[in-house]
Amino acid sequence: MPFRSSLAMSTSGRSVYQCITGEQFARVFTVDKIHCQALSLSLSFTMHRVCRTLLKLKKVCPPRQSPSSDLNDFKRWVSLGLPRGSRFATGFTPLQFKPLDSIIDTQRVSQYSAEELVKIWDDYHLGRGHVSASMDQKLYHLLDQRAITCQHFVIPLPRGSGYTTIFIQAKMPHILFTGLEDYKARGTQAAPYFTVTYYKEFAETKGMVLVRGDIVFTSKLSDSEARWLLETTHSFYMNDTRYKLVERFNRETRDFEFKDVLSSLGISAG
Numbered sequence: 001m002p003f004r005s006s007l008a009m010s011t012s013g014r015s016v017y018q019c020i021t022g023e024q025f026a027r028v029f030t031v032d033k034i035h036c037q038a039l040s041l042s043l044s045f046t047m048h049r050v051c052r053t054l055l056k057l058k059k060v061c062p063p064r065q066s067p068s069s070d071l072n073d074f075k076r077w078v079s080l081g082l083p084r085g086s087r088f089a090t091g092f093t094p095l096q097f098k099p100l101d102s103i104i105d106t107q108r109v110s111q112y113s114a115e116e117l118v119k120i121w122d123d124y125h126l127g128r129g130h131v132s133a134s135m136d137q138k139l140y141h142l143l144d145q146r147a148i149t150c151q152h153f154v155i156p157l158p159r160g161s162g163y164t165t166i167f168i169q170a171k172m173p174h175i176l177f178t179g180l181e182d183y184k185a186r187g188t189q190a191a192p193y194f195t196v197t198y199y200k201e202f203a204e205t206k207g208m209v210l211v212r213g214d215i216v217f218t219s220k221l222s223d224s225e226a227r228w229l230l231e232t233t234h235s236f237y238m239n240d241t242r243y244k245l246v247e248r249f250n251r252e253t254r255d256f257e258f259k260d261v262l263s264s265l266g267i268s269a270g
Contacts, residue, residue, distance in 0.1 A: 097174075100199040100210070114206040121210050131196075131213035131227045135234070140198060140209040143237050144172045150243075150250040154180060154258065155232055156267055157225060163267055166193075168233055173198040177229055179220065193220040196230060232265070 100106055104124070109117055118134045125132035135143075147170035156163035165180040177194040199210040215226050236242045242264055248256045259269045 097197060098212075100201050103212075106201055110202075110205065114202070114208050117202065117206060118208065118210075125212070129215065129218075129223075131211075131215075131223065131230055133211035133213075133230060135209050135211060137203045137207045137209060139238055140200070140203065143170075143234070146237050146243060146246070147172050147175075150237075150246045153233070153236060153246050153249055154261065155229065155236070156258075156262055156265065157229060158265075158267060163262075166229060170233075170237075173200065175233065177221075177226075177233075191216065193217050194226050194229060 104121070109120060112120065121134060122132050151170050153168045153170075155166050155168060157166050166177050167180045167183050169176045175196040176192040177196075178190050178192045182193075183190040194213060194215050196211060196213045199212065201210075203209050211230070213226055213230055215221055215223065221229075236246050245256075245260055245264065262269045
């Protein structure tokens with residue numbers, strides 16, 4: 001894997017910390033008492049031209065009821081190519097953006113090596129209902145550059161014998177995930193299921209970026225599904241072969257085939 005991640009299981013209720021002592025731990029991290037606060041992020045994310053089309057379609061990739069119908073709807077969707085202009089989540093405020101220094105004592109942990117810092121970061125988030133990860137600075141730079149011109153994508157999330165389609169919006173240093181059906185139904189009022197923030201404070205000194213994911217609705221997405229979405233999104237943006245599908249979705253809409261995404265993930269279309 002090009003990055004290290006660990007799932008913060010919400011069922012534990014306790015933080016497993018092995019890298020530094022409990023006393024040091026208390027000084028390094030601030031108390032993270034509020035998990036769901038109101039947000040004042042400036043999420044003025046301009047939607048891809050096809051997003052407006054979602055509001056006009058009766059069905060776009062529902063949880064797998066009729067695979068052939070799903071693909072036909074997707075083909076119909078991407079062939080319309082309506083103008084840009086819609087906005088996502090303008091009527092919703094997800095989890096509050098937490099500055100890194102409100103989570104971790106950045107000055108104190110600066111004394112640790114990159115490997116120690118990653119372990120501290122991962123161990124801290126265990127049992128706190130988050131997904132934590134870290135990635136090399138160069139890989140983050142690649143993700144950041146590619147997200148500038150390719151802000152949107154769709155990923156089929158495996159569920160049972162089928163899948164549900166998740167819509168992705170990347171406006172670095174944040175990525176939002178929501179159900180495609182929810183966006184189709186609610187438009188600009190659609191609420192993200194999962195939000196991811198990238199912290200670059202140690203990019204220059206440690207050569208790495210810390211990643212934190214917050215599950216907004218646990219009824220919509222499990223911890224393991226959130227981690228899978230994060231890792232899969234990274235793979236589509238940082239793997240050259242898979243990234244061609246992202247480019248096609250954003251730049252060559254009429255040529256985009258959802259079945260190619262399914263195939264790349266080993267998910268059956270029929």
